[in-house]
Amino acid sequence: MPANINTPPPPTHKPTTSIQTPYIIAWFLCLVFYLLQYSTRSAPSVMVSELVSAFGLTTVGLGSLLGLYYYTYSFCSIISGAAVDRWGAKYTISFGALVLAIGTCLFGWGEEWMASLGRLMQGAGSAFAFVGAVYLAARGFPKKYLATAVGATQCAGMLGGAMGQSTVAWLIHGVINWHFYWIDTGLLIALIAVFLFVMTPQEKKADTAHVAPASGSMFAPYKSVLTNPQSYLCGLCAGLLFLPTTVGSMTWGITFLTQSWHVGYHEAVMRAAMVPVGWMFGCPALGYLTDKIGRRKPVLLGGIIVMALTVAAIIYLPGNTFPPYVLALLLGFSSGAAMIPYTIIKEVNADDVKGSATGAINFLVFVMSAIVSPLFAAFLQHLGHGRPLNGADFTEGFSFGLAGIVLAGVLTFLLHETGQKR
Numbered sequence: 511m512p513a514n515i516n517t518p519p520p521p522t523h524k525p526t527t528s529i530q531t532p533y534i535i536a537w538f539l540c541l542v543f544y545l546l547q548y549s550t551r552s553a554p555s556v557m558v559s560e561l562v563s564a565f566g567l568t569t570v571g572l573g574s575l576l577g578l579y580y581y582t583y584s585f586c587s588i589i590s591g592a593a594v595d596r597w598g599a600k601y602t603i604s605f606g607a608l609v610l611a612i613g614t615c616l617f618g619w620g621e622e623w624m625a626s627l628g629r630l631m632q633g634a635g636s637a638f639a640f641v642g643a644v645y646l647a648a649r650g651f652p653k654k655y656l657a658t659a660v661g662a663t664q665c666a667g668m669l670g671g672a673m674g675q676s677t678v679a680w681l682i683h684g685v686i687n688w689h690f691y692w693i694d695t696g697l698l699i700a701l702i703a704v705f706l707f708v709m710t711p712q713e714k715k716a717d718t719a720h721v722a723p724a725s726g727s728m729f730a731p732y733k734s735v736l737t738n739p740q741s742y743l744c745g746l747c748a749g750l751l752f753l754p755t756t757v758g759s760m761t762w763g764i765t766f767l768t769q770s771w772h773v774g775y776h777e778a779v780m781r782a783a784m785v786p787v788g789w790m791f792g793c794p795a796l797g798y799l800t801d802k803i804g805r806r807k808p809v810l811l812g813g814i815i816v817m818a819l820t821v822a823a824i825i826y827l828p829g830n831t832f833p834p835y836v837l838a839l840l841l842g843f844s845s846g847a848a849m850i851p852y853t854i855i856k857e858v859n860a861d862d863v864k865g866s867a868t869g870a871i872n873f874l875v876f877v878m879s880a881i882v883s884p885l886f887a888a889f890l891q892h893l894g895h896g897r898p899l900n901g902a903d904f905t906e907g908f909s910f911g912l913a914g915i916v917l918a919g920v921l922t923f924l925l926h927e928t929g930q931k932r
Contacts, residue, residue, distance in 0.1 A: 533650030536599065536710040537659075540643040541666040543607050543706065546699050547636035548670030549678070550614050551579060552760045552786070553691070556679040556779055560688050565622040573887035575626055576761070580880030582633035584873050590638040591869015592729045594645045595862070598713035600706075603646075606638020607703035611696045618692025628692075640667065641868045644852065646710075648864050654801060654930070657853040661797025664849045668789030668842070671760060676783040679776070731866035740858040741867070743925050744851035745874025750918040751814065751848035754821060754841070754911045756879045757886055759785040762904075770901040771829035784835045788842020796846045797853070804931030806854050807922060813847025814919040820844060821915060825908040857928035886910075 554561060554576050562572050586606075593602040613631025616624045640663065647659035682688040735741050759782055767778035792813075800809045820841045823832065852871055859867045886907065893903040 530650045532709075532711045533646050536603075536706065537643060537646035537650050537663075539702065539706050539709055540599075540603055540639065540646055541663060543603070543610075543699070543702050544639040544643050544663065545666045545670035545673075546695065546702065547610055547632070547639045548667040548786075549674035550610070550617075550632055550692075550695060551636065552671045552674035553678045555760055555764055555782070556675050557682055557688050558765070560682070561625075564620055565625060567622070573761070574884045575622075575629060577880060577883035577887075578626060578629040579633035579636070580756075580876050580883060582630045583637045584633075584875075584877035584880050586634045586637035587641060587869045587872035587876065588729075588732070589869070590641040591866040591872070592731065594638075594642060594865035594869075595731050599642055599645055600710040600712050603638050603642035603710060604703045604707035606635045606642065607699055607706055608635070610635025610639075611700035611703060613696075614699060615693050615696035618689045618696070620689055637869075637872065640664075641865060641872060644856075644868045645865045648856070656856070657797040657801045657806075657850070658794060659797075660849055660853050661794035661846065664793035664846070665790045668786035668793065671755075671786030672783045672790070675760075675764075675779055675786070679779045731863035732870065734863055735855075735859050735867050735870045738859060740926055741855055741870055742874070743921055744855040744858075745871045747810075747918045747921045747925065748848050748851040748871060749875040749878035750914040750921075751817065751845060752875050752879065753882055753914055754817070754908075755785060755789070755845055756876075757883050758908065758911055759838075759841070761883065762886075762890070765899070766904050766908075767829075769899050770904045773829070777834075781835060781838050784838035785842040785845070788839040788844075789846055790842075792843035792846025793849050794846075795843070797849060800850060800853070800929060803929070805927060805929035806850050807925060807927050807929075810847050810850040810925075811919060811922050813844045813850070814915060814922065816844035817841065817847065818912060818915045818919070821908070821912045825905045825912065851925070854925060854928050858926060 554572075558572065562568070565572070565575070567575065590602060590606060609631050613628040613633075613635055616628030616631065619625070619628070643663045643666075644660055647663060648656060651659045678691060682691055686694070763782035763785065764775070764778045767773040767781055768775060773781065796809050796813055800806050803809070820837055824837050824841070852868065855867045855871045856864055890899055890903060890907050893899070893906060
């Protein structure tokens with residue numbers, strides 16, 4: 511039977527009521543892991559011509575290769591959530607960081623098959639970063655600061671996303687070869703994996719043995735999460751709000767600016783990087799606001815409205831209507847509302863399935879990106895009919911993203927309010 515979705519199930523262990531310093535230190539290291547994985551996710555957008563030339567692919571072929579990331583990311587989100595609930599953070603998070611490190615090095619080797627394998631490993635390893643960070647935050651911070659901590663976590667990811675565009679563009683066009691960027695980044699992530707293993711507290715998970723003796727018992731918490739209709743609503747809402755950044759800005763943003771608004775390459779890189787910069791401020795600010803007022807849905811709905819208006823201005827108005835960077839920053843800031851469903855799903859499910867709840871919403875969010883990414887690339891190619899894409903093509907394509915934002919707003923009314931003042 512579905513879980514009672516009107517009131518979150520009672521916790522099976524005492525919630526955190528004070529700062530737990532060892533977990534905060536591990537959480538901070540996991541933020542670095544999350545920053546670096548986001549950088550590897552967005553970096554290909556600034557080296558499209560180099561990758562097409564090196565791998566001998568079409569633009570659509572490259573889009574499909576890069577989209578492999580989301581397939582393993584979404585699938586391994588389920589595994590990471592179950593693993594961290596079953597065995598704790600020490601082994602699972604450091605293992606994920608090591609897998610990302612190997613995949614990052616493979617991507618820079620220059621062979622297509624190695625790049626494909628590397629991209630798959632990048633997605634698999636990256637799935638442990640956010641799930642692990644939220645898990646550690648839930649144990650390191652009191653509950654009243656949870657939404658703020660989740661927002662700060664995503665802030666670190668967006669800083670990595672911005673660096674993966676602005677900083678990487680500068681590096682590979684004057685400092686180092688693009689191959690060495692990937693290899694050097696992989697070595698740095700491997701070092702972070704070692705620090706995570708050493709500094710993350712060891713947890714006793716013997717109390718999970720009562721769940722089920724079978725080998726598949728590590729997935730038992732998902733029975734509670736996935737029989738709760740609110741979990742699906744949270745995943746769909748967050749997934750629709752992520753698409754304008756994962757598929758829009760971080761994949762096609764620079765191409766849109768250069769071919770539709772006719773902005774120079776380096777200026778386009780800087781403008782696209784402003785979207786994750788906006789996230790850096792929007793995620794913690796909106797998270798803090800929901801904690802401050804004790805309600806989730808009003809802040810979520812407000813962010814969605816601003817996000818929809820901003821996307822509409824980007825795709826329907828001329829590029830010089832607003833000052834440079836304003837729309838990108840506003841889009842990023844309002845997109846921070848996408849993290850609020852991550853807090854809600856943890857509050858509508860039992861306290862002992864926090865990792866699985868985060869893994870479930872990550873799976874739903876990024877399986878949507880995995881499906882939409884190649885479909886959107888093929889749709890743009892169809893619109894272009896073999897010619898370079900223009901503003902009309904992007905307007906038609908991005909209009910579907912705007913419709914998704916509006917749908918997310920409708921779903922918000924179906925979510926249960928989980929704030930302390932509900």
